[in-house]
Amino acid sequence: MEHDLITMFNIEHLDIEYRKNLNLLDENRVLERLWEKDGSLWGINDKLASNSLGWLNLPEQSELISKNSTYFISRLCDKYEKVCLVGMGGSILGAKAIVDLVGQDTSKYFVVGDSTLPSSIQMIQKIVKENKTLFIIASKSGSTLETMMIYEHLKQITDSDNPENSFIAITDPDTYLGKKASEDSFQHTFLGFVDVGGRYSVLSYFGLLPAALAGCKTTLIAQTSLGMKTQLKLSEKPNSNLASTIASLLAACVLNRVDKLTFITSKKLDSFGYWLEQLLAESIGKQDTGLIPVVNEPFLQTDSYSTDRIFIYFRSGDHDDESQDIHVEQLINAKFPVLWVDFQDLYFIGAQFFLWQMVIAILGALLKINPFDQPDVEKTKVSVNRILNNPQKQLNLDYCTDLNIIKSKLSLISPKSYVALLAFIAGGRKQMEHLGELRKIIGDKYKLASTLGIGPGYLHSTGQMYKGGLKPAHSIFLVDNMSDFDVNQDYSKFKQITKAQIFSEIEIFKSLGIESTCIDISEKSEFNIIDILNCI
Template sequence: MNSSKNYQAFELGKWKTKVEERLKLWEEQGFSRRLWSKDPTLWFPEPQPEIADRLGWLVLPEMMRDNLEMLSSFAEEIKDEGISDVVLLGMGGSSLAPDVFQKTFGNAPGYPGLIVLDSTHPAAVRSVEDRVDLHHTLFLVSSKSGTTLETLSLFRYFWKKVSQIMDDPGKHFVAITDPGTPLMKLAQERGFRRIFEANPDVGGRYSALTYFGMVPAALIGMDIHTLLDRAWTASENCASSVSEEKAAGIRLGALLGEITKDRDKLTFFASGSLKSFPDWLEQLIAESTGKDGKGILPVAGETLVSPSEYGQDRIFVFLTLEGEDGEELEEWMDAQKQAGHPCVRIELKDKYDLGREIFSWEIAVASAGSVLGIHPFNQPDVQLAKDFTKTAMEEVGKKKEESDVETWSIDALEALTKALKDWLGQAKTGDYFALQAYLPPSKETEEALQDIRLELLKHTRLATTLGYGPRFLHSTGQLHKGGQNRGLFLQIIDEPDVDLPVPETDYSFKNLIKAQALGDYKALKQRGRRVLRVNLGSDVASGLRTLYELLGRQD
């Protein structure tokens, strides 16, 4: 198969024929035409909720054009006012694309920087508070449903802080939400500076090109016209008049659908400037496909190892930026191909080609859902952890949870060593490890967790993933509970030495993050998952070092 527009190349080995046959079948069935006519029978013969009314993302590259001048004008207004920081309070689809934009592009000269706060750990909340000058900060309160617990808790905290020093706190708050949500009503009541009503027919993980992504992009001074133009180019490439074999997104979807039946660990490696993009892809793929006992596991941020250290369940995707590929990555890519691993290489001419890739991957994942026989637009198992969290909120601090939750202390070395051995002993070929860190993100913590990932990979040859709680609950959490029972989950918690009450409620951030970890633990156990829960105590750095050393001693 030839590359599409010279930026997408596949090395598929024995799967090449299967992918070609799928594309031929789709062409006979009029797949592209039916996709653009929003035909829900592409996925199921009978009508299903959240399909026909969740395909609005298909027309975003064209539809959002009418809003670009308004967004640019708003961004200029904020810049000219002297706002130095924009703090986005949001989870999942409301936060991941903006985070990628800030990490990839940074803020243009004179424009504010963007800080994404998607943690309920009190240390993370305090860190953001200490980092900004509230007089020169704009808060984006971003939630599609308008009811997201984490987002509203963070809003209440910062609303009180701003109210204590300003007579008109609403001037420093902007809401992004669907029409008619509780957040919209709240924003109206409190006099928010602006309310951006998002598209109700676009699901959260497909919303990067709606106001959820475009408002933050404009505020940091990105060229949103170019970003959307690149997305429009991708939509034209996948138009109904283009054959399925030549449409980049649909070709990628056929590949994902066919190969991941055999190799379900979709492993991403990206050039330096693009390293954060797989974090967005992670939610799109895991939440769209991880259900009904099926799913594609996205693996982002793993350390490079030799081909022999990977299992036979991998497919590799290399995202490269023209002129930025290092010799080491080139050699490593060639080694994977020589070892017989199926590989995909996608080259971006410049960073704004992210617009193209966002749209192409949305097409690909939706198309793959048709092959896998899953509903790519719902998230049926996310609510389970939320329900357990609600119950846990009433238990935290009352010690009720200790009777049915096994938590291993980092200080009980002998007991923890045995628990780790027993947990690792349950691993088998085709499994994966998921590190679930309910910790405040930091450079040091990230490095320590990556060391643990590498130790697990080298020890077992199994894929490893890393997510910070509660962020991952809105991303890979759906696959953890709804996908195949192939995960071994290491839930890592700490004892925060600081706590912050959440105004207008009877709980604190410390209680909230504890309840969220507890709720997900119980949800995983209910689904028969293999979970080990470790409490690091108050010294996270020391606890992670000990955990790494204990893993290194395993047979």
């Protein structure tokens, strides 16, 4: 099936539910009611819906946001050599997706600080040291613990290292970060919209200002998003509306337990995949149902995939897509359902942002799920704060002492379940390559899908899905670079929060019936990732 911007293959076995869903959307006037911000679509009142659906207006507002961003940048007069974006989850994922796809001003170095691991903090510190850096501190709530900790640390080192560094904030009105920005003489504070949630905020200052500072032409992104909104609004019938057709297919997948939505992305679109992963997991991963976004999984042998897979291929059109084209064509020939999305040009990402937000809103209505809250994310936050407020409490992580346990656990898991790899690591190239090898073994040898979350960032992304949606059969926590900072007081607070987060996650998983294995892979530990690869 072909639909303007997307081609669907091998969806015949989903056709009955797919057609039913399109009819439901039509009979219940879902599209019309969505534009009217009718909260009953998701079982919430109209006031709450109105406070959650401000993103519907962002395509029109984004052009002015882009112009304001451009004007602000013109006043900087190339004063800064580096731009450092600090934040978590939806406050930064959209900006990173734009910068990685569209590219950046080669005269500027763009870096993201989204980890409180001591090794990650040290790496950011080295990058910005002795350079004129513009720091963007981004937090919708204005009180994100990790973001504020990173800010306080960077402020301390930059005040003494280079007084020409400068800070700007992106936050909602009347937040702690806004007040802190005023007290600490930030160069400027850009305000978000209170009726736009973090994961829906990419077309606001949260996504467009950092991208503009990195040299991206954000006005073009605004234009393509508005073009998509216009197209969707004119397509009043669900069977001719791109967002409705995708949502109807995905809802049919949920009903048929074809629930492993596997992303295949061109290299430049990897970060777009992570943005969409959060949007899907945090919006729909509730009520013990939903879809599992499987992102950046290495290619498996075709017969290693179970019938619970549906693939979506986001293709940028670069010449380096050839191997991916071949793999996707093999999947199509093997009769797996595949959605093939060609990005018309780089700035088409603006249209895709709005399209997928609409898809998720409609999917929530079909599944009777509120896609605008994240109730289970708070569980870890509450637990971590309780631990940090009681520093005398000893946290003893129960590290694995026999890697054969993992092999045994994996061999007992049903092929239609999945494994969550949760890695509290700096995320260097070699580490990520080894994690890819681990996922390939899990896929090809044990016929299991695997997800990969890099801590602590995943807590603000897929954390909701693990606790509230379709839960993993087993979780494997991989912890690196904790012991290396035992004697360094500058990093003790970061080590403390990392340990509190891992401890809290394992305890919460245990209460939900999710088994976990925790492995210390730091330099001073008994094992490393190579040992795990060799064992399983």
